[in-house]
Amino acid sequence: EDQVTQSPEALRLQEGESSSLNCSYTVSGLRGLFWYRQDPGKGPEFLFTLYSAGEEKEKERLKATLTKKESFLHITAPKPEDSATYLCACFSSNTGKLIFGQGTTLQVKP
Amino acid sequence: NAGVTQTPKFQVLKTGQSMTLQCAQDMNHEYMSWYRQDPGMGLRLIHYSVGAGITDQGEVPNGYNVSRSTTEDFPLRLLSAAPSQTSVYFCASSAYGSNEQFFGPGTRLTVL
Numbered sequence: 733e734d735q736v737t738q739s740p741e742a743l744r745l746q747e748g749e750s751s752s753l754n755c756s757y758t759v760s761g762l763r764g765l766f767w768y769r770q771d772p773g774k775g776p777e778f779l780f781t782l783y784s785a786g787e788e789k790e791k792e793r794l795k796a797t798l799t800k801k802e803s804f805l806h807i808t809a810p811k812p813e814d815s816a817t818y819l820c821a822c823f824s825s826n827t828g829k830l831i832f833g834q835g836t837t838l839q840v841k842p
Numbered sequence: 843n844a845g846v847t848q849t850p851k852f853q854v855l856k857t858g859q860s861m862t863l864q865c866a867q868d869m870n871h872e873y874m875s876w877y878r879q880d881p882g883m884g885l886r887l888i889h890y891s892v893g894a895g896i897t898d899q900g901e902v903p904n905g906y907n908v909s910r911s912t913t914e915d916f917p918l919r920l921l922s923a924a925p926s927q928t929s930v931y932f933c934a935s936s937a938y939g940s941n942e943q944f945f946g947p948g949t950r951l952t953v954l
Contacts, residue, residue, distance in 0.1 A: 775945030776885075776945045819884075832885040
């Protein structure tokens with residue numbers, strides 16, 4: 733059964749304290765791993781797509797990486813405005829569906 | 843571009859009532875989908891459509907109907923609301939050949 737698991741469930745950081753969020757997956761026919769950011773009361777906002785192991789994408793203080801079993805979202809020197817829930821999702825070519833993890837809620841304190 | 847729009851933003855229903863959640867997109871996307879988001883459950887796919895006139899079931903389709911008469915609109919109908927359908931509902935769309943989905947702002951539904 734296809735599954736996407738994110739850890740930790742919640743993460744509290746001090747401003748400037750770098751860390752990583754994990755997304756592990758078992759998905760048949762993976763055709764893309766996606767990272768989204770979701771602010772309270774809003775819809776998910778697309779951040780990155782990764783397609784193959786070894787691929788990396790960067791955007792400001794965020795960097796996403798992908799291996800054959802998991803993806804990491806690295807946050808370097810975070811700021812309070814980075815506080816949000818980060819969602820990981822995998823697209824299965826076998827089912828044609830996007831499978832979401834439960835998310836990691838990040839809080840960055842000034 | 844307005845992107846993906848959803849109405850209403852909030853709705854309270856009584857058990858047994860019916861209603862339609864509206865979703866529209868102005869990006870000419872072929873693929874549209876409906877998700878529900880519940881605490882600790884993540885986003886779960888309800889129904890999806892790959893084009894006008896074509897719909898299919900997702901992970902949790904029971905109690906919901908959809909239709910796709912135009913490329914722009916993809917309404918979600920609750921036939922007889924139940925408390926278990928209390929949730930936040932998101933509509934999303936993506937272009938053909940792309941799996942990058944754009945999400946609407948959501949509808950928060952409470953069923954009493």
